[in-house]
Amino acid sequence: MQDTHDTTRPTTSARLAVLLRHATAGTHQAVERLPLMARLTSPSVTREDYLDYLQALAEVYAALEGSLLDALDEEIRNDLGIRPKLPAILEDLAEQGRQHVPRVSPPITPTGSSAALGGLYVLEGATLGGRVIAKHLRRRLGPALGSAVFLDFHGEHSSAAWKRFASILDSLPAHGRMDPVEVVSGACAAFAVVHRMLDGAGTRLAPAQTGPEPIGLLSSGGGRLAASVAAIHED
Numbered sequence: 001m002q003d004t005h006d007t008t009r010p011t012t013s014a015r016l017a018v019l020l021r022h023a024t025a026g027t028h029q030a031v032e033r034l035p036l037m038a039r040l041t042s043p044s045v046t047r048e049d050y051l052d053y054l055q056a057l058a059e060v061y062a063a064l065e066g067s068l069l070d071a072l073d074e075e076i077r078n079d080l081g082i083r084p085k086l087p088a089i090l091e092d093l094a095e096q097g098r099q100h101v102p103r104v105s106p107p108i109t110p111t112g113s114s115a116a117l118g119g120l121y122v123l124e125g126a127t128l129g130g131r132v133i134a135k136h137l138r139r140r141l142g143p144a145l146g147s148a149v150f151l152d153f154h155g156e157h158s159s160a161a162w163k164r165f166a167s168i169l170d171s172l173p174a175h176g177r178m179d180p181v182e183v184v185s186g187a188c189a190a191f192a193v194v195h196r197m198l199d200g201a202g203t204r205l206a207p208a209q210t211g212p213e214p215i216g217l218l219s220s221g222g223g224r225l226a227a228s229v230a231a232i233h234e235d
């Protein structure tokens, strides 16, 4: 019997922010388990670990943030309340007496505005978890942590900023302005890029890309997307 239920397409009633959380949860956990991140969250974290983290995140944001923001309409960008995070990372590095020397790697480009929105969900979400990491580092490193502008990007307004971001995110497909499948696919692909770039960072940064890489509808992301969406339907 033919199955008429397409499990690769999120139901219109499903909230996009929830779909994104489910679809990227596995990669998020994998990122948290990376040696660089495990050191950052360990009780014996050092200032050097924090600096390695900042350097690695600077690479990630330098490769992704500009092209993702450029792919979105200014109106949507403003509605979402997104402010670039790379300047905050560079500010933290400068405060620690470190200069970020960018590698000569081409920016990673999204395949369209929906994929870009998914990628920005990943970059924006990093500051949500960042607040938790900042509290841990403040306890362990004390004043040596400095301002932690990136990790504590939204400060007291973290929760409100995320709620606003998530509610605009949820409203966009309903207005026909974004394709939810491509948004989720873009987020999965961007998170995979983040994982790859952070893997091995802190000892030696991953090799630079050999050419511009489109994100969003990578073939390797498709299987994961279908599996993630299927898992949501089982909830």
Ligand code: HEM
Pocket: 017, 020, 021, 028, 031, 032, 037, 038, 040, 041, 121, 122, 123, 124, 125, 126, 127, 128, 129, 130, 132, 133, 194
């Ligand atoms: C050691 C590293 C990390 C830890 C411990 C961590 C921890 C967390 C925590 C606790 C939250 C939930 C915060 C809340 O609900 O108030 C969160 C959310 C999130 N984090 Fe991370 N994070 C880490 C790294 C990253 C990185 C590198 C990225 C991407 C660049 C990232 C992307 C996200 C996203 C997208 C969310 C939002 C999930 C949702 O939709 O609710 N995280 N993280």
